């Protein structure tokens with residue numbers, strides 16, 4: 198069997214912009230990584246502040262409101278302002294996908310009891326968006342959560358605790374669909390405190 202190549206070259210650290218982003222491999226195939234120092238505290242705060250007045254009840258990819266996803270959320274426009282553009286550039290460098298392949302950065306806010314039940318981030322073969330499907334995800338944690346809110350991969354026994362400025366990365370661009378299916382994940386219910394994340398999805402081709 199030929200082993201499958203990941204999008205991201207695996208390194209212990211990624212020097213990007215003015216910082217060194219440190220990395221930990223949580224799973225090989227599908228590749229799942231945890232990154233530290235992706236965003237500074239000021240950047241986390243600025244993202245929360247600029248998103249907070251624009252939040253609405255989250256919907257599923259098919260635009261339906263559902264108990265699967267009870268957070269509130271918003272999307273920044275791509276390249277909306279120099280601050281957002283700088284963050285998009287850093288994320289694209291880290292994800293090793295050109296920025297033109299991105300979706301607008303999404304911010305999610307969860308209060309106690311709110312969650313995002315297990316799902317895949319890519320679209321099924323019959324969905325129109327599967328023509329230019331998503332290939333990878335970076336979930337950036339914008340605050341420390343007092344209790345709960347872990348991002349969990351139930352088929353791999355992996356749970357990532359949200360900590361401010363860190364991120365979890367995973368990709369599902371493998372030829373073997375069974376590997377992609379292992380990226381099933383959830384944002385567990387927040388128990389105490391609140392949870393803010395920003396999600397960046399990358400697509401196979403420019404969006």
Ligand SMILES: O=C(O)CCC(=O)C(=O)O
Pocket residue numbers: 305313318336346347348349382383384385394396
């Ligand atoms: O909040 C989380 O930990 C997960 C978010 C997520 O799965 C998504 O935005 O697609």
Ligand SMILES: [Fe+2]
Pocket residue numbers: 316317318382
């Ligand atoms: Fe997701």
